[in-house]
Amino acid sequence: MPHDHHDHPHALLPPEPALRVKALETILCDKGLIDPAALEEIIDTYQNKIGPQNGARVVAKAWMDPDFKRALLQDATEVVRDLGYYGRQGEHMVVVENTAEQHNMVVCTLCSCYPWPLLGIPPGWYKSDAYRARAVREPRKVLAEFGVTLPPDTSVRVWDSTAEVRYLVLPMRPEGTEGWTEDQLVALVSRDSMIGTGLALAAASVIEGVEASNQSVEGTAE
Template sequence: MAHEHHDEHGHEHGHEHSELGEMDLRVRALESVLTEKGYIDPAALDVLIDTYQTKIGPRNGARVVARAWADDEFRDWLARDATAAIASMGFSGRQGEHMQAVFNSDAQHHMVVCTLCSCYPWPVLGLPPAWYKSAPYRARAVRDPRGVLAEFGVHLPPATAIRVWDSTAELRYLVVPQRPDGTDGWSEPQLAELVTRDSMIGAGLARPPTARAEEDTR
């Protein structure tokens, strides 16, 4: 396993971490006041946040991955200059100014972590999930990535190497999962439905085409 580390990580990371921490405190205080006054329903707010974390946000990244699966020229561009390739699809902005795409294969599986806080590519993945920000994930993903993957239900062959990338304020990563077998001839929208948020972090795999077929028959 290789653990990517950047010398400048500490300074910039510390700044971003403190900024986000202060903002988080302000948001929580505001939420408490609004809840006490009866202006918001915490349960409804949780549903809204979950929607952006798991449904609306990651759709952008899913479209990027689907295009890389379907278009070899775009895949090559994404590998060379992920920032520009992603921006060409209209996905850019704060927290996604500098992107790098890493591609899973039978020989190597990529996984992303932010060891000091929770740097995350918002333009393509939306809000970071709670587990991504948790101290146990941030620590164990580096020390025992195979064990962490197993807890997510991902059991890789022993021969598959695992590379962990440490996201920073300067550079964030998008994992391009392997395209599932049995999807030849599928359109980009169909392919995008197989791409999960976790698979673009490296904590999961793309959904098999049978999963979509089962949903269509319900």
């Protein structure tokens, strides 16, 4: 970081790339190619409004309603659009279901395509070269680093996202959640379970309530 003096007689100079972004913004606004209000709206949306809670809602509904689930697996784009979750880039959404026989995992080997409307902005590790390369090459090892060990007879299928097609994993519904409400189920659906690098949380993790959530979980990815 450029940080020349301890006291600042002038405004603190932002890092070089920040100045370049500002320059682009200035040029494009001056030319009328971009509206500053639209930029603020985009940042606010992705920072505050869209996130894994959207995907969790979809998963909980699929667990509760077989018709919804059938429609979702058939054409997720339509179904999630009806819930108000649609791709701003017009991308196609595909939901893949985890079963005892097959576990699904999502990656984007080319860059970082991700189901934004359902999960928001991807975490750093999703964008890293390590994950992008290794998810395909050694998915079980990657899963183990996330603390996920699958039964040996469960196969792992890795889905490579593109600009046009984004995948969401439908995790298996945890045991002991019969009769739960949608909101209760939503609380079990972690972001990682919808990328396939995690599983839905166990029923007990919610029943135990606050004490459990205050406990820090052992590092799973050392």
